[in-house]
Structures are given as structure tokens and as C-alpha cells.
Amino acid sequence: MTNNDHSDEHHVLSYRFLATVLAGLIALTGLTVGVSYIDWGFLNVPIALAVASTKATLVLLFFMHIRYEGFTIKVSFITTVFVVAIMISFTFWDVAFR
Amino acid sequence: MEKAIDRTGIKIGMWIFLYSEIILFAGLFVLYAVYFHFYPDDFVAGGLELNRIFGTANTLVLLISSFTVAASITAVSNGKKNHAIGLLLFSLLCGLTFLINKYFEWGAKFHHGLYPNSDYLLDSEPGLQIFFGLYYTITGLHGIHVIIGMVLLAISLVMVINNRVTAERISMLDNSGLYWHLVDLIWIFVFPLFYLVL
Numbered sequence: 001m002t003n004n005d006h007s008d009e010h011h012v013l014s015y016r017f018l019a020t021v022l023a024g025l026i027a028l029t030g031l032t033v034g035v036s037y038i039d040w041g042f043l044n045v046p047i048a049l050a051v052a053s054t055k056a057t058l059v060l061l062f063f064m065h066i067r068y069e070g071f072t073i074k075v076s077f078i079t080t081v082f083v084v085a086i087m088i089s090f091t092f093w094d095v096a097f098r
Numbered sequence: 099m100e101k102a103i104d105r106t107g108i109k110i111g112m113w114i115f116l117y118s119e120i121i122l123f124a125g126l127f128v129l130y131a132v133y134f135h136f137y138p139d140d141f142v143a144g145g146l147e148l149n150r151i152f153g154t155a156n157t158l159v160l161l162i163s164s165f166t167v168a169a170s171i172t173a174v175s176n177g178k179k180n181h182a183i184g185l186l187l188f189s190l191l192c193g194l195t196f197l198i199n200k201y202f203e204w205g206a207k208f209h210h211g212l213y214p215n216s217d218y219l220l221d222s223e224p225g226l227q228i229f230f231g232l233y234y235t236i237t238g239l240h241g242i243h244v245i246i247g248m249v250l251l252a253i254s255l256v257m258v259i260n261n262r263v264t265a266e267r268i269s270m271l272d273n274s275g276l277y278w279h280l281v282d283l284i285w286i287f288v289f290p291l292f293y294l295v296l
Contacts, residue, residue, distance in 0.1 A: 012171075012172055012175040012176065013168070013172055014172065015169050015172060018165055018168050018169050018172065019165065021165070022161060022162065022164075022165040025161045026158065026161060029154065029157050029158065029161065032290055032294060033150065033154050033294065036150075036290070036293075036294035036295075044295050045134075045295050048290035048291070048294050048295050049287075049290065051290070052286050052287050052289075052290050055286045056283050056286050056287070059164060059279055059282060059283050059286065060279075060283070062168070063164050063165070063167075063168045063275075063279045063282075064276055064279045064280075064283075069109070070106060072106075072110055073109065073110060073113050076110075076113065076114070076117070077113065077117075080117040080120055080121070083121065084120065084121060084124040087121070087124060087125070087128060088124065088127070088128055088131065091128050091131075091132060092131065092132070092135075095132050095135055095136075096135065
């Protein structure tokens with residue numbers, strides 16, 4: 001499972017790499033604001049959420065370091081996302097098909 | 099003999115706390131989704147009242163501050179104490195900018211009679227009342243998180259200055275950073291849902 005012997009050697013990201021991630025996040029913000037001026041009909045929400053999820057993924061993987069974490073943090077994080085997905089989708093099935 | 103520090107263990111503890119925060123905000127987003135489903139037209143009308151410029155500016159401020167916080171961890175890990183101090187001060191300034199923006203934004207809404215229980219809102223559609231109720235609840239709770247995040251970063255900054263946070267003992271800064279990124283993460287979803295979805 002986790003390789004505890006090596007988990008103390010922490011992966012240090014360079015300024016340059018972090019700045020590249022920031023540039024990506026700013027570009028995606030520009031994209032989501034720009035796209036919002038066009039009416040895509042029922043696709044408005046999915047497009048906005050898709051861009052937001054991409055941004056969130058960048059923040060999680062690199063700024064929050066999940067990419068370099070061990071098994072425990074990775075799996076527990078994915079489990080949380082799964083719980084949230086269940087919470088949202090089950091509520092929505094109830095509301096949508098009432 | 100030095101006491102061993104379990105960095106991974108400390109981090110896992112922080113993450114477990116962050117999971118509870120994620121679920122807290124997810125609950126509010128579920129409310130948003132359900133009422134958006136019931137009152138799509140009112141939500142669109144409410145969203146048009148919000149200022150995209152403010153929203154975009156605050157998004158950029160938080161993204162940049164997240165970068166500087168991540169960079170400060172790099173700086174401490176590389177023993178560059180002065181870089182870390184500068185980066186953390188800048189991050190705190192970003193947090194303050196965010197709150198000042200929020201103050202003007204909320205102030206403008208209040209000025210237009212858009213606040214919970216205002217005469218204007220009580221006379222308008224239920225969907226609009228719910229939209230602004232959620233707007234104030236979610237952005238308000240997020241604002242409290244910004245303040246807590248700034249307090250944690252300020253404590254970390256003092257500890258960096260006092261050499262109590264170093265490359266070997268970085269957990270306080272690491273965990274404060276995680277909290278700050280979570281604040282950013284939540285805003286990444288708040289921004290499109292309130293300001294952009296029309």
C-alpha cells in the first residue's frame with residue numbers, strides 16, 4: 001500500500017512549474033467568462049461546470065499536491081468525490097422524477 | 099534524540115477535515131441545483147444582477163494567491179526564507195483584496211435593496227428570494243473561510259519568520275496552504291454557478 005519509507009521525501013515543485021499551472025487556470029477563467037456571453041441553451045450549466053471541474057482538478061493535483069501523495073490520501077479523496085456524487089445525483093433523481 | 103515528525107499523518111488529518119468541508123459546501127450546491135431546477139427563470143434574473151467584473155476579479159485574485167501560497171511552500175522547502183515571507187505577505191494582501199471586493203459587491207446589492215428580508219425581495223418572486231438567500235449564504239460562508247484562511251496563513255507567516263516553520267518542520271504551512279487552496283477550490287464552483295450561468 002503506502003510506501004512509508006519514502007513518503008518523507010517530499011516532492012518540491014519549482015516556481016516555474018507552479019506558474020505554468022497558474023497560467024492554465026487563468027486561461028480557463030478567461031475561457032469560462034468568454035463562453036458565458038454566448039447562450040448555449042441547456043448546455044450553459046454543463047459547459048460552466050466542465051471548465052470549473054478542469055480548474056479544480058489542476059488546483060487539486062498540483063497546488064494541493066494530490067498527484068504526489070500516497071495511497072491513503074488519493075483513495076480517501078476519490079471516495080469523498082464519490083460520496084458527493086451520490087449525494088447530488090440521488091437528490092436530483094428524486095427532484096427530477098417526482 | 100529528535101522527535102520523529104509524521105508529516106504524512108499530519109496531512110491525512112488535514113485532508114479528513116477538508117473532506118467534511120467539501121461535503122458541507124456540496125450540500126449547499128445541492129440546494130442551489132434543486133432550486134435552480136424549480137425556478138430557472140428567477141435564477142437567471144438573479145444571476146444577471148451580479149457583476150461579472152467583480153466575480154472575475156475575485157477569481158483571479160484567489161487563483162494568484164493560491165499560486166503564491168504553493169510557491170511559498172517551495173521557497174521554505176528550498177530554504178529561501180525571504181522568498182517565503184514575501185510570497186505569504188502577498189497572499190494575505192490577495193485575501194484582503196478579495197474581502198474588500200466582496201464588501202463593495204455586497205454594499206452595491208444592499209443599496210439596490212437586494213438583501214435577505216428586504217422590502218424589494220419580499221415583494222418579488224419566491225425563486226428570486228431563494229436565489230439571493232443562497233447567494234448570501236454561500237458567499238458569506240465562503241467569506242468566513244477566507245478570513246479563517248488568512249488567519250492560518252498569518253500564523254504560518256509568523257512561524258516562518260521565527261524559524262518555527264522550516265524545511266524539516268513545514269506541516270503548519272503545508273496545512274494552512276491546503277486550507278487556502280480549498281477556499282480557492284470552492285470559489286471555482288461558486289463563480290460560474292452564480293455569476294456566469296444565465
